[in-house]
Amino acid sequence: MKRLRPVDLGREHGLSAQAVRNYEQDGFLPVAERTPTGYRIYTESHAAALRTFLALVRAHGHATAGAVMNAVHSGRTDDALTALDHGHAQLLRDRETLASVRGAVEHLAETDGPGSGRDPGTGNDVGPFPLSIGELAHRLRLTPATLRTWEAAGVLLPARDRATGHRAFHPADVRDAELAHLLRRGGYRLPHIAAVVGQIRTAGGTGALAAALADWQRRLTARGLAMLSAAAHLDAYLTAARA
The missing domain is CATH 1.10.1660.10 (Multidrug-efflux Transporter Regulator; Chain: A; Domain 2)
Structure with missing residues (x-):
């Protein structure tokens, strides 16, 4: 040997x-x-x-x-394979999130109003709107603290319930959060994410968003390979x- x-x-x-x-x-x-x-x-x-x-x-x-x-x-060996399974599962979730965000952009003008119970990206029933910060965090598998950080950076701009002062996330806010989640996982910093989300929020140009999504698609493909x-x-x- x-x-x-x-x-x-x-x-x-x-x-x-x-x-x-x-x-x-x-x-x-x-x-x-x-x-x-x-x-x-x-x-x-x-x-x-x-x-x-x-x-x-x-x-x-x-x-x-x-x-x-x-x-x-x-x-x-089973523990090793389980660790790999988690990685493949995360890749699948990232692909699904990418598809969801693309759907949100394509149907930007069709965002449902409060109480519709429909996700603006997928059209799936996600419960009555508005969502609380805890409900949105659970949906995205994040912590409420993360969403508060995104809000402080200007990524999210939730309304406040007049009676309680609690944050109220409507369908458009969920769309913004889905987009932010994708770009954050893609390695983008919060100021860049805030700028991209701002473009969508104001229905402005989507060139930066299209480039970001294409870049993340390439990253997903590279990770899969x-x-x-x-x-x-x-x-x-x-x-x-x-x-």
């Missing part, structure tokens, strides 16, 4: 030898044997593990990639480990 040094593994990916040693220490690579003088002995199995980990990072992020490799190396590549690496690594 060919012996490899940390620098040999790192060279393929532009990593330092110390980074490779750190990855082993963190459980992303199998534990290496040592020479009598204490030097690590890496093999092609370690090189395959490093390729798999880095492919997972590109597809799912560092935290999930680390969790998957730790689970694999401790014999918890990265997940396929990572799955192939992981499958090959697991197959070799069982041989």
Whole structure:
């Protein structure tokens, strides 16, 4: 079996030898044997593990990639697969949100009035309007604190109930929140999101929005392809480990 040094593994990916040693220490690579003088002995199995980990990072992020490799190396294959399932589920939710926002833009002029119970993007029944901040947060799988931050940044402009002073989110506000959620997940900062949402709110030009949605579509496609590549690496690594 060919012996490899940390620098040999790192060279393929532009990593330092110390980074490779750190990855082993963190459980992303199998534990290496040592020479009598204490030097690590890496093999092609370690090189395959490093390729798999880095492919997972590109597809799912560092935290999930680390969790998957730790689970694999401790014999918890189902836990590793569950972590990957969460990533695929999030990608599907992002695709559905993108479709919802596109529908909202296409039907901007058809936004329902208060009490209609229809989502402006999908037309689905979501309950009577207006929604409270808690109800909207639950719908978007966010926290009320996040929505308050968006409001402070000018992304959301909910009305206030005259009697209670509580925020009241109408269909157009839900549309704005859906759009903000998508763009936030796409890595856009709140000032940019506020500008894009403002364009839709005032029924102005949608050039910036179209560009943002097209960019996020490209990101979703790239992430989906990265997940396929990572799955192939992981499958090959697991197959070799069982041989």
